[in-house]
Amino acid sequence: MKKRKERIDRGIKARSGDIFALSSYREMMYLSAPRFVPIIGFLILPLLLGVYWQKVLLSVAVFALLAISWDILAQTGMVSLGQALFFGVGAYITGALNHYWGVPPFISIPLATIFGGIICTLMLLPVLRLRGIYFSMVTLIIPLMLVRVIEATKIFGGTEGLTGMTPLPSRWVEVYLVIGIMLVCLFGFRRMMDSDYGLVLRGICDNDRSVINAGINIYWYKTQALFIASSIGAFAGALMTHVYMFVGMPVFALDYSIFPIAAVVVGGPGTLAGATLGACLLVPLSEALRGFGGLRIVFYGIFLVVFTVAIPEGIFPYVQRKYNEFERWVEVDK
Amino acid sequence: MNQAKILEAININKNFGGVQAVKNISFEVNKGELLGVIGPNGSGKTTLVNLITQFVRLSSGSIKFKGKKIDHLPPHKIIGLGISRTFQMVRPFYKLPAYKNMIIPLYSPRAKSLLGGKYGDRDAMALDLLEEVGFERDSFVAYKPAGVLPQGYLKRLELAKAMSLQPDLMILDELFSGLSLAEVASILPIVEKLLQKGISIIMIEHRLKELFKIADRVIVLNYGEKIADGYAQEVMESEAVKNAYLGTEA
Numbered sequence: 273m274k275k276r277k278e279r280i281d282r283g284i285k286a287r288s289g290d291i292f293a294l295s296s297y298r299e300m301m302y303l304s305a306p307r308f309v310p311i312i313g314f315l316i317l318p319l320l321l322g323v324y325w326q327k328v329l330l331s332v333a334v335f336a337l338l339a340i341s342w343d344i345l346a347q348t349g350m351v352s353l354g355q356a357l358f359f360g361v362g363a364y365i366t367g368a369l370n371h372y373w374g375v376p377p378f379i380s381i382p383l384a385t386i387f388g389g390i391i392c393t394l395m396l397l398p399v400l401r402l403r404g405i406y407f408s409m410v411t412l413i414i415p416l417m418l419v420r421v422i423e424a425t426k427i428f429g430g431t432e433g434l435t436g437m438t439p440l441p442s443r444w445v446e447v448y449l450v451i452g453i454m455l456v457c458l459f460g461f462r463r464m465m466d467s468d469y470g471l472v473l474r475g476i477c478d479n480d481r482s483v484i485n486a487g488i489n490i491y492w493y494k495t496q497a498l499f500i501a502s503s504i505g506a507f508a509g510a511l512m513t514h515v516y517m518f519v520g521m522p523v524f525a526l527d528y529s530i531f532p533i534a535a536v537v538v539g540g541p542g543t544l545a546g547a548t549l550g551a552c553l554l555v556p557l558s559e560a561l562r563g564f565g566g567l568r569i570v571f572y573g574i575f576l577v578v579f580t581v582a583i584p585e586g587i588f589p590y591v592q593r594k595y596n597e598f599e600r601w602v603e604v605d606k
Numbered sequence: 607m608n609q610a611k612i613l614e615a616i617n618i619n620k621n622f623g624g625v626q627a628v629k630n631i632s633f634e635v636n637k638g639e640l641l642g643v644i645g646p647n648g649s650g651k652t653t654l655v656n657l658i659t660q661f662v663r664l665s666s667g668s669i670k671f672k673g674k675k676i677d678h679l680p681p682h683k684i685i686g687l688g689i690s691r692t693f694q695m696v697r698p699f700y701k702l703p704a705y706k707n708m709i710i711p712l713y714s715p716r717a718k719s720l721l722g723g724k725y726g727d728r729d730a731m732a733l734d735l736l737e738e739v740g741f742e743r744d745s746f747v748a749y750k751p752a753g754v755l756p757q758g759y760l761k762r763l764e765l766a767k768a769m770s771l772q773p774d775l776m777i778l779d780e781l782f783s784g785l786s787l788a789e790v791a792s793i794l795p796i797v798e799k800l801l802q803k804g805i806s807i808i809m810i811e812h813r814l815k816e817l818f819k820i821a822d823r824v825i826v827l828n829y830g831e832k833i834a835d836g837y838a839q840e841v842m843e844s845e846a847v848k849n850a851y852l853g854t855e856a
Binding site for chain 2: 468472479482484489
């Protein structure tokens with residue numbers, strides 16, 4: 273009796289577009305479990321963790337936001353190497369508002385989010401026509417330039433930075449605010465990318481001339497995507513400023529540009545969920561490896577290489593694929 | 607001919623560096639007619655299309671659509687006015703399923719204002735249009751990613767994308783190239799149907815036999831110059847065209 277492995281897609285009774293015909297609790301669970309697990313997980317985790325790991329969780333959420341922001345840009349065909357620009361601009365806006373005018377954080381953070389988005393979009397507007405590596409180079413260089421500008425002109429405290437920001441009321445507010453926003457961004461923008469509007473954005477990445485040929489102004493859509501992505505980044509920066517109670521040149525550091533890309537690559541690009549998952553793995557890993565001292569970066573690098581080689585499509589698409597199919601042994605009749 | 611001109615090109619020129627791809631060409635397209643554009647390889651046919659839709663800027667001359675100058679507009683505006691084109695080298699969105707490819711033109715300002723439609727409605731519109739160009743409704747072809755479709759379907763998809771914009775003028779750039787005779791025979795009636803709807807068509811084609819079946823008028827290009835303009839039969843008999851296609855006797 274020979275047997276072979278058969279692989280089948282898990283059946284859903286009827287499926288058309290976004291409408292699922294659900295006939296049992298099992299099917300409802302099948303659809304909702306992958307959505308509820310991260311939501312409930314993120315909401316419960318802060319209650320279980322100590323102060324130190326709570327900070328790590330905060331950092332996870334911030335990097336997840338940056339990774340989501342990177343992924344939205346990448347899906348629109350703009351590969352950015354400068355998430356630090358968004359992060360830094362948001363951080364400095366809220367820093368300046370709070371330091372010079374004493375604007376409370378609950379006003380300065382939203383202001384920094386919106387104006388950070390606008391300022392970053394305006395800065396990158398002239399290079400919107402560039403594609404591929406040319407766009408990346410410009411985004412890489414702008415935050416590095418801004419650091420030197422701040423250093424040379426001594427604006428916003430120069431190399432010292434600005435200190436004494438108003439902290440958020442408590443660490444619970446900090447962590448739940450950022451987690452809440454991250455979950456909203458994750459599910460909201462995932463939905464957006466699946467809508468017709470998101471389809472246009474993804475079309476620009478796939479074949480921009482074809483989108484022009486559909487009578488759509490791609491530069492307008494790219495501007496919108498840029499604004500969305502830079503606002504997310506600016507929010508992350510603004511929040512961290514109030515957490516650290518400090519803003520200085522490190523906000524333009526290369527970490528904030530490169531780390532989100534690593535997170536997306538590990539988690540799986542083009543899904544946003546992959547970006548979040550990547551951040552959830554990499555940030556705690558980086559913390560856990562602290563004990564190795566200098567060797568930390570080596571282990572970290574090995575981990576990255578192993579993951580990208582073993583699952584090049586990314587963890588999330590892999591898990592998603594496995595979740596939707598199951599295997600069973602069937603007899604081969606002979 | 608007393609018909610209204612839908613498109614008029616007056617003395618258009620295009621230089622790529624030292625190469626003059628289009629030399630002083632003037633022509634017009636009448637409402638509801640099918641204008642064939644033929645010529646040997648490299649004679650400037652595709653450049654002509656790119657000039658009309660402004661994917662490439664004119665060096666000099668002017669183009670009027672429905673009596674209004676359009677040569678200063680960006681491509682997406684021109685397409686919004688009612689000119690749509692297909693690409694000779696198909697340009698689908700490879701990662702998306704075929705019917706999702708249609709959503710993008712259906713989402714354009716022009717299609718939205720003419721057809722309306724909310725999220726979800728467009729899927730149905732897309733499937734209807736795809737059926738019109740020969741995606742069998744009962745099969746799964748329309749749901750497959752464009753990247754795995756054969757050339758014949760990609761050309762049909764390209765045609766359907768152009769149709770979804772509800773154009774007044776369609777420019778079909780070598781729609782039949784790379785297709786089998788049977789496939790050409792099945793697409794021809796679709797083009798004829800568009801003509802019956804009153805859509806004007808400019809058709810660039812190497813398949814002269816099929817083109818002459820449906821073309822009202824033909825212009826012939828060679829080295830960027832217009833060497834003939836007229837009814838299919840008389841054009842093919844002209845000396846200049848024979849020389850261009852078959853070469854002159856030394």
